[in-house]
Amino acid sequence: MTVRTRFAPSPTGFLHIGGVRTALFNWLFAKRHGGAFILRIDDTDNIRNLETALEPILEGLQWLGITWDEGPGAEGDHGPYFQSQRADRYAAAAKCLLDTGSAYRDFATPQELDAERKEAQAAGRPFLYSRRFAAFDKETAARFETEGRRAVVRLKMPREGQLVIDDKVRGEVTFAWEREQDHVIQRADGSCLYHLATVVDDHDMEISHVIRAEEHLSNTPRQAFIAESLGYKLPTFAHLPLVAEPGSRTKLSKRKLDKYLKNRDFAQVNEHGMRIAQQIGLEPESDTFNPVIVDFYRDVGYLPWAIDNYLTLLGWSLDDHTEFFTRSQLIENFSLERVNSSPASFDPKKLWTVQDHYMQQLSTAEKFELMAPFLTKSGLISEPISNEMKDFVFQIIEASGDRLKVAGDILTYATFFLVEKLTLDPAAVAKRLSKPGTAALLQQFIEHVAVAEPFHAETLEPALKSVVETANKKVGDLIHAVRVAVTGTTVGPGLYDCLVILGREKSLERLRNALELCG
């Protein structure tokens, strides 16, 4: 049997991190078995602007390398891949269910249903619809209609026996039919509901394995009932553990950002991203730009594979020590058997470490490719990028080393090299330049800088040390002052690297300017 899996997002305008994990596992499983991964769009809801809502999801998946064999832009033999274009299929299925007695037209009003539900609850027994307003024949239907009632189509669920599902993650799961509701599959206006649509689509698209989040486990019986009533063969099910909030077991949601921001690690990653976004002129709004949404990572300059690799570890493991995988290693080793069954909370700090790991493996040239767009977007350099500028940025990247965690970090370390007029951080000035005697030290160092030959770390370091020694001061007294003078801040690459990259003229100019700020 050919393996066919699917991911069926609804176009909400965001690609959620939990959704990506589901998509990834489906993709991995399909690739592992030489099968196909299908992307289907769950747009049964009224979507105001499908294109706008869909684009971030498609782009996000592509960016992550989760490519689909069939779906939007990759027409296969099982289309259309938009649920909104498949309404006739669902209607036909509903009719079939009606014709075979697996469903019935129901004329109860929502209020009547609600009353029954409440009554059952008050009596402490499980709710089961009385089918009081069910119309199993034309006469009854006509009578209800003359009363002005409108009908929905409900499933006529079995009321005895049980269903056993062989879930690939959880093993056997048993449900009693008498606890299942007569769910609505078609609204009074004729439109069909999710559960019907999913079952029909999975069948039409020949989905062999339904791999989805645990939140759908309880929905499985009604879907199984629909499938069996329609004469479909049941797909294999695998219910993945939920991706939970940082430090909790509750399902991760993009609606509860305020809460997550109270988590220190989450807040830190968020703030870091916000800073970069602002520097490249994005005006991030926290409900669309935050660590729960994939765009956040892309815009800030994370590596897609770092996200994939991290997300894979959320609910799956190879063994007791392997954490980093290449794409092909992962595909080779992935299996549903090793998927965990308990919820996994999303840890942005661990993602950060995975990102760091992959970033440090890149060559300077590769880093440049990723980082140059940030420099141009922020206006620090202009296009086309000259060869001189490219060399210059190469030097900055090398000097910055593993301080660059994400591509956007280049802005933190390159800015002071690239601006004409340096802005000094007042706090840094207060801390490092205000100390009495600093001006004198700087002045002496300036004299060395002016003549150091060649203008290298090997000449600058002894020069600085000799100034300090002569004045009977500590290295730190001068080195920190020089750093603030030439970079405007207290953090950055090695100081001698900074001076050399900046060049003699600029260094001297900045050192002289700083003299005036000394206490």
Added chain:
RNA sequence: GCCCCCAUCGUCUAGUGGCCUAGGACAUCGGAUUCUCAGUCCGAAAACCGGGGUUCGACUCCCCGUGGGGGUACCA
């Protein structure tokens, strides 16, 4: 309320009855290195939810409890 699922360090996890004095990673805290930051190295602290069984022997199997989560819509 009812149904279903889950339960190992704060977090992700390894563990499929003896290899467990419970292993790894992130985070945390020390210490070393360095001009800052980042890093690196070394070290520390940190867990089997509780109670009953089964067994010569339970983190591992069974039952009950407790806790957490999901579902229960003319949402997906």
